[in-house]
Amino acid sequence: MTNERRVLVHPDADALVAAVSARFLTKLTDLLDEHHEANVVLTGGTLGEAVQKAVATSPMRSAIDWTRVHFWWGDERFVPKDDPDRNEVQAREALLQHLPTAEDHIHPFPASDEIEDIDAAAEAYAQELRDHADPALRLPVPRFDITFLGVGPDGHIASLFPEHGVTRDGQDLVVSDEDSPKPPPRRLSLTLPVINSSQRIWMVLAGTEKASALGLALAGASPEEVPVAGAEGRLRTVFFIDGDAASHVPADLIASQY
Structure with missing residues (x-):
């Protein structure tokens, strides 16, 4: 398989959200059309939520057979099930409650009041x-x-997180973290190989x-120092960004179209 890595720049955050959702x-x-079912991994954060809301309110939404879509998460804060810090809570409010997706097609990480031990x-x-x-x-x-995926200012x-046990190899599918550098400190995440x-x-x-x-990611930084540098899809890796985020991107890496 050939992996394509592209950077698509949009004028501002609103245009970015509209383009990504469409x-x-x-x-x-x-x-x-190609597969019986599709699997989508959701992310949290301000832009993640904005894209989910845009999908939920798009007229194009009705063209999708959502009963054939499975939803997963890339990571989760290990807090109680109804805690607003959970990416799941955000996604349900922004998108999932508006879709006819069966509950057994929604795959959230366990919450701390469901399984007490994080490991x-x-x-x-x-x-x-x-x-x-x-x-x-x-x-x-x-x-x-x-x-x-969202990307933090630290990459x-x-x-x-940087210098926090990111590895390119290994067979672990999910990792737990009791001391994340970003609150809340207890978190669960897919590993880089799974991503x-x-x-x-x-x-x-x-x-x-x-x-x-x-x-730094596009310049080939170490994933241990800049984790986003290690993200590489099997077919395609796309950075959807706004003009403000593009200031350090070489012109020859910016794609004119998807």
């Missing part, structure tokens, strides 16, 4: 991944068709504070 619905239509929670989610594994992949995980993706098993990785970022991390 592209997502178009690609999901194509995927469901046991990590193993439970790893088992959920194994239960839906695609045997064609190099890891026992589902075929993630589109994985959304973190999911809950994989990179995705067919497509779509990273959505905006603002000048993200420019340095993006520039």
Whole structure:
């Protein structure tokens, strides 16, 4: 498989959100023409929520058979089930409550009031991944068709932080963290190999504070120092960014179209 890495620049955050949501619905239509089901990995954060709200309110939404879509998460804060810090809570309010997706097609990480031990929670989610594994992949995980990722100013993706145990190899599917550098400190995350098993990785970022991390990632920084540098989908890796985040991106890496 050939991996394509592209950077698409949009004028501002609003245009960025509109473009990503429309592209997502178009690609999901194509995927469901090709496959019986599709697997989408959601992310949290301000832009993640904005894209989810845009999808929920788009007229294109009605063209999708959402009963054939599975939703997963790249990471989660290990807090109680109804805690607003949870990415799941955000996604349900912004998007999932508006879709006819069956509950058994929604795969959230365990909450701290469901499984008390964080390591046991990590193993439970790893088992959920194994239960839906695609045997064609190099890891026992589902075929993630589109994985959304936000990017922090420090270059973190999911809950994989700089100098905090990010590895390119290893067979762990899910990792737990009791002392994340960003609150809340207790977190669960897919590992980098699992993220990179995705067919497509779509990273959505905006603002000048993200420019340095993006520039370092595109310049080939170490994933241990800048985790986003290690994100690489099997088919395609796309950075959807606004003009403010583009200040450190070489002109020859900016694509004119998708």
